[in-house]
Amino acid sequence: MVTRIHVGGDRPYDVLVGRDLAGELPGLIGDAARVAVLYSAPLRSRAERIAEVSGARVTPIEVPDAERGKTVEVAARCWDELGAAGFTRTDVVVGVGGGAVTDLAGFVAASWLRGVRWVPVSTSLLGMVDASVGGKTGVNIAAGKNLVGAFHPPAGVLCDLDALATLPADDLTAGLAEVIKCGFIADPAILSLIEGDPKAAADPGGDVLRELVERAVRVKAEVVSVDLKESGLREILNYGHTLGHAIEKRERYTWKHGHAISVGLIFAAALSRLSGRLDDATSARHRAVLEMVGLPTAYGQEFWDELLSAMRVDKKARADTLRFVVLDGLAKPGILTGPDEDLLRAAYAEVAR
Template identity: 40%
Template structure:
């Protein structure tokens, strides 16, 4: 199967996204994007036994090392970032060094943020090994770590030199992790591409079953759509904020329930449906499209209801810290139906609370 190649164009800055099988072993392709003599592979304890040696073999001739971190969202912290800095220091990494982020979104965000900080910014290459990272976090240069107060509160915009999405890695992805990635695929259709949403409805069973052709097509379409948005709004001053559809609710659920209770994609799935229902409550959209979204997410094996254990008031307090808010007022991504997301400023907190309570977010376990 051939490799699909896309490009993210940010003025004079450009970098490729490669999608297809066997890419981690195709060192000639990605080594050409590395400019220095030092390389650090940052990965986790789950991914390392599967793919680390393949990447290290491709680094022959460079001064390189690897840092293996514990797996999980709870380790996406400043402490883990400090471990990356220590590893770079031990390697003697200078400004021409490159960090390779081998893993899912946690590793990509964390390693990218460390690369943004080391000597005020060095190169990094994204090597996503989860579906969610391939279609979302690896593209666009958002890097960050979490704080106890909330998700991704400390970060930087730092674009990678390349994105190497080896679809062979998805064969070892646990079913729950795979399904979580499908949430971000569905999000692309829901927020701005009604035709793609309909394609997803037609191919939902194939995607749920990991059919290779449908999967590569979905990844390529999602990446192309995101690349276009990032090219027009790199630092999220306008349109790029739409990519956060479902995320304000989702991030609040993740933080309140404890990182790892819900996978990020699961939280986004629930968050998208909450945003759709809030849109209906505010008179922006009807309920039929929200039900279409619920049906698609269900077919893809994703949760659609808020779990017990997070009260509506606690979630609202988390949402108040969201980076999109302005002057202390809630600023959410809502929609006027499938494919028509928009930024809604000054959203009434009472309406948000009502939707949360309707969907069971006020229950206790």
């Protein structure tokens, strides 16, 4: 059974969730004569399967795994490969992998000939519920994460749940941070499912994880259908990300994204409560649910000044004014603009405890 979740907007597409989805690819790439398949070494066999079913001439491009592949230098090498293959505007880029590979593939597609079609084939939980949905593409630079990129919606998204069975348990757990985020900003049923059976939430072959994936994708699909370019509503998807991205930068992207976002969610909940916008119980629920699935909820007190500096270049900041996504209640996100630094420090104290 394949679940199709529609993403609206000026360039609508479907997210397909199911098992053994390789056969769905030809319908997404249409009559393209050439397909470039970007993948990292651990996913070579899955990329080869995708190449086989594409029905087009294939240019395989192996890229470094995880965040090491999300650089301008790697993107430039991919452009060189497309040039050598004679890629035209009617050809398609396919990214096979987690969020880092699909972010890179989308950016390469967005910038080649000012935009060609692309299809993310997500193989990680994080990629399925976050990176591949919404048309955000990009690479990291020294100044911060995802600061160079483009909004470029895909032709469609394949979320093949079979891939989760081969995912390291730590990666699966990390992906749950983005799922839990969706529960707090929009769909509390996600939180209830996890609280009801935390082990089932991390079982790649079970129905609970499939429902969590579908619910999280629907949350994101509904938001980006209204606001593709993050001019308003889409900002709520960055709940927990301002501090989370700062931690990733400080750790030189050696931390998993979901681990950093988990800590960021604790900070955002504390900031929401200490600013008088969120009740104590919902704030405390953040730590309980995250720890239930084995995600980190603390970071060192001594790193605060460095993290604050990193947050000042966050994409939600306006000039010198920091802005944070907070909660005014369960599933009631809002924006906190220009909070006092003492308030920020107090919220971080709850992370560093």
